[in-house]
Amino acid sequence: MTSHPPLTVRTATGLTTIVCLSGALGPDTCLDLARELRQPLDQAGRDGQPLVLDMAGVRSVSIAACQALRVATDHLAHAPVLVVGAAPSVRAVLERGKLPGVRIHDTLGDALAALPDTVSDTTAQRAARLSHEADDLRDEVFGLRARARTRTLIGVAQGILLARYGLPGPDAAFALLREGSQRHNVPLRVLASAVVTAPPPHSDTQWFTGRSTRALLPAGGFLQSYDIDAHDRRQVLAAALHEATVVISDAKAAELHLTDPAQDDALVLEQHKGLDAAYRDQAALVTGPPYVCARAQHLREPVNVPDVAADPDLLLHPAGRALLDADSRALACVPLVTPDGHCTGTLTLHWTAPGSWLTDEQRYALDFLATETAAWRSWYRRTVVLNALEYLHQHRVARTSPRER
Structure with a gap:
């Protein structure tokens, strides 16, 4: 105490x-x-x-x-x-x-x-408004922290573009990043990570030579059940969470992390359903255990926590306290593993009462969903993200100074 x-x-x-x-x-x-x-x-x-x-x-x-x-x-x-x-x-x-x-x-x-x-009713309304304003302020603080986490990565990407293309300044580099992000609907942070980790362009006209820009999506999968564009990252991840929490299980909340190659494959919280702001802030960037998603990433296999309050590693860590404060007592996490054994992220389900909540059939369905999501992520990185990099390379001339053209 x-x-x-x-x-x-x-x-x-x-x-x-x-x-x-x-x-x-x-x-x-x-x-x-x-x-x-x-x-x-x-x-x-x-x-x-x-x-x-x-x-x-x-x-x-x-x-x-x-x-x-x-x-x-x-x-x-x-x-x-x-x-x-x-x-x-x-x-x-x-x-x-x-x-x-x-x-x-x-x-x-x-x-x-x-x-x-x-x-009076007016007093009650004002009290309710103050409560909402307090929640908004808390969310704003957490949002500022999230932006601070990505500022360094975006700054490094700007520096690479500045040096590579002779851009007139950081603003021009940021404008080019933003254009590529908007044109291909790739989050700015994801595009910056790709700039940092991709090899140098192969030629003056192409970043990547001999690459197909229209690789086919993996056959079958949950995406065929949803009327969404596979190029839209947010829609796909939201559909995966809906499939996990509504179709497969009765979990009260879920979180989906994806790895970031520019941060040593740290897990970045990309999408969630039903999580409060304080826990989202705690799990925004996960670099290792005792987080359950980090355990699943390390083991490359599902991890089940029947009772957070009985898990000594979690209970003594801010992650465990944040889970209990969010009324999450039981967790089940599956890694998103590609056929070559690379973990590209994790999917975690939350329940409000302790226990092991998944049946064998549900576990099988969740593993299958994780495999499908990993296959989509691999396709997305090989096509959409690389197309955005190609856009940067082919449109950098408009951003260079006249002296450098």
Whole structure:
């Protein structure tokens, strides 16, 4: 509890005070809980505002912690503390505690709607808006971190283009990269990685000689079941996740990582379904274990984690804590392996309850989907990405200075 305090306090000025609790509230946290609640409880009483305990991040609560909460709130039966977001197991303990100064609701909106008329609909709407704005701000911070991770790679690619083609400056190099990215619908980061790892152009007119630009897609596969363009990376990966979570399994969430050759085949989170922003930030770039996807990549075989909370390596790592905070208790991961044995990425499924959730038939189907996705990735890199590189090579003249032409 020393390195990970049980709660944080966030104040929405003029509306309400929201106290966010997280972690496991056990007997050893009772004193901390009582001490940290005292100030916001007093402040809410002085301001005549409702106090909200957001317990969405609480994994478990002990009877002793429940008793500490009772002592802190008993005097508030006339203006109870509003508990929101509690998981079913946590809610059950609180309800058994029969806390007169606490009212339990599913969401903040439900809690405010149940208050007397002194809290107007406008106040509830403003509170909801503040909550959304806080989420947006958090997502923006995570987005800035994601861009920072790719800035160096794009900078290296710009430097290569500058030196190779005598471009007038970094802006011209970036403009050329952006044009190639947009023309061939290849993410800028992916194109930059290709520039960094590809061999030098074979000639002045062609980057690659003797290469077919129209290699056929692998026959069959899940792509035939979806009305999408195989050149569209985002659509293909979204279809793979849909196939894994809806058609094959009943997983509550999924993530799909692809390797980046320019970063020693580190796993980059390319697509997800149902993952919260905090976990996505944690798993955005994976360079090794104990991440489950890194284990599957290293072993070149599926990895199953029936209970994250019982996995010692994960539990002691930020990745494991992020999984538990996201309510992911069980994982199944398959590597995307090509016929020559090269792992090009991983596909990971999440469940909210511990256990081994895949049947033998589902495992077979998931392995087959992983093989198909790996085959598509190989085709995409040999055709779409190389076509984008060819575009850079053949259109660099428009970006060079007159002196260099």
